[in-house]
Amino acid sequence: MNVFRDFSDARGIFFHPEFIERSVVSFKNRYAGTVDALATIDGKFGVLDIKTSTGFYREYNLQTAAYVLALQEEELKQSLELPRNIETRWILRINQHRVCLKCRATLREKGGRSKVRSKRIPENVCTDDEHEWGEMEGDVELKEFPYYYSDVKAFLAAKTLWEWEHVFWLKKIGYLR
Ligand SMILES: [Zn+2]
Incomplete structure (x- = not known):
């Protein structure tokens, strides 16, 4: 880390x-x-x-x-x-996460499980297999x-x-x- x-x-x-x-x-x-x-x-x-x-x-x-x-x-x-x-x-x-380069959704690992979160209206968000995850970022x-x-x-x-x-x-x- x-x-x-x-x-x-x-x-x-x-x-x-x-x-x-x-x-x-x-x-x-x-x-x-x-x-x-x-x-x-x-x-x-x-x-x-x-x-x-x-x-x-x-x-x-x-x-x-x-x-x-x-x-x-x-x-x-x-x-x-x-x-x-x-x-x-x-x-x-x-708080470590990756951001989707296409829709800006975030991906977090929580207790071994991945959690995707998006602040956008659903129509503008990729489907599960469309995301393109960027580098690990952390704050x-x-x-x-x-x-x-x-x-x-x-x-x-x-x-x-x-x-x-x-x-x-x-x-x-x-x-x-
Ligand atoms: Zn996406």
Whole structure:
């Protein structure tokens, strides 16, 4: 993925190789997940999550806040041997696509499936086998999420609500008493 590498180099993103796709567990709040990467950007050390999407979704705030919260727990910090405290979190959004040279429709790979999208009126769009796909183009965007405390609060509230909704099954499997 050249777009990705070029952007990372240009933006000065350092991916800590020992912290790629590591599992994080919150013993205190009981949840787990996998952090894509821990990175240093502009001297700050933080959680970097990678999304292949056309936009930023608000759920990203909750997910990344949850990772940071877990990574502040002493037990996890020690077991992962974190070199320093996590200071922030970012989303690196990568959106790669090809554009049809004839009708300007876009082709994206999403989870192994191709998705064609067109903004034009249907009569001016090629049929499936008429498209002539150009070079892979990509736009990459990095966004830092500054409102950590309100995001953590929202995450924990969402988790509590989810547990309340699923209390029957959570009791059955012994997660809740
Ligand atoms: Zn086309």
